[in-house]
Amino acid sequence: MCSHYQAPANPNIYKSAFDVEPPSNLGRQDVWPSYSAGFIRRHPHTEVGDDAVPDREALTGLFGMVPHWAKDTNGSKYTYNARSETVAEKPSFRDAWRKAQHCIIPADAFFEPDWSSGRAVPTMIQRVDGQPMGIAGLWSSWKAGDGQTVYSFTMLTINADQHPLLKTLHKPTDEKRMVVILPQERYGDWLAASAQDSGDFLQPYPADLLNASTPLGRPQLF
Template structure:
C-alpha cells in the first residue's frame, strides 16, 4: 500500500492536465497520511450552464478518509482502500455507493524495497514523466467547527506485477494504487458502475518507472 507520495504542485500542470479552474491552494511537496492534500472531483455547479464554472474542482482534504459517521474525525489507516472490499467495508461503502469518486494528482508514489533485506525507499512514476491521476474516494465529515473533507486511494493486488512484486516484504501481499489513464478521468469521476469496473486494474509495468538504490 502507498503511505507516501509526491503530489502535483505546479499550477499549470493541475489546470492543463486535470482540467481545473483557478487554484488558490497548493499542498506540501511530500504527502503522508493525515497531511492536507488536494483531490479532484466534479464541480458541484458544473451543470448550471455557466461557462465560467469549470467541470472539475480541486479540494483540500485530509489524506485518510474520515467516514461521515466518525465520532472524533480521527484518521486510522484509511489512506488506502482495497478495491475488492470497498463496497462492503463500513468506512468506505457509503462513499462508494454515493459515487463520491475523485482523482489524486501525483508525480510519484513511494514503496519500501526489501530486496536487500532492509527497507529502502523506492519511487514509482510514469515512464513518460507526466503526472499520474490516482483513483480515489472522498468523504465529508461534520466536525464541531464545520465540514472536514478527506480522501483515500484505491489499491489492487499486484503479486504478479513486474515492478510492484519487487516491493514490500517478501511474505507480504503486493498491492499498488490504481493509476488511471488520462482519457479515463471523466469516466472515473462521472461514469456508471459498469463504466468504471474496467478502470480498477493494474497499470501496465511498461508505463511506469522504478527508481531504487537497489539494482
C-alpha cells in the first residue's frame, strides 16, 4: 500500500507529461495521507461540444477519499488506497467507482518499506526514464459546513505477489500490493472509461521500467 509519494514540484510537468494546465495550487510535494496535492480528472463539461472546453482538468484535493456522506474530512487519513478487489463494495469508494470518477495522480516517485534487512528501510520507486508516473485513482467531492467544495482522491492498488520488484518490499508475512501505474498513452482512455471497463486498466507496471533506490542513493534495477 502506498501512503507516501512525491508530487511534481514543477507546474510545467502537468502540461508536458499529462497534457493539462496545472492546478492553481500544486499542494504539497512530499505527500502523506490527508495532505493536499494535485490530481487530474476528465473535465465535467468535455462532452458539450465546445472546443474551448479541455478534455481534462487538474485540481487540488486531499490524499485520502472523503465520500460525499462523510461528516468531516478526518477519514482521509485511512482511505488513501482502494483495493481493486473490494473497491466496488467498500462504502468509502463504491459511489466513485460506480460513477467512474477516475483520476490520475501525478507522482515523481512513491515510497515502500524494504524489510530485507529485518527492519523497514524507506525505498523510493521511480520510472527508469525519469519521467513522472500517472497513478490510477478515484476522486470525490464533499461539501463542508461553510458550503466549500473539498475534493479528495485515492490510489487504486492491485496484488503484487508476482511482481519482480514490488514482491521484494513490505514485511515477508504481508500480502504484496502495488499502485496502478498507467501507461502514458492510456491516460485519456482511463479518464473516459466506464465503470464496466475500469478493471481492464488495473494491470501491473513492467518491473524493468522501474527502479528502486535506498536512502544511500544506490539504484536497484529489476
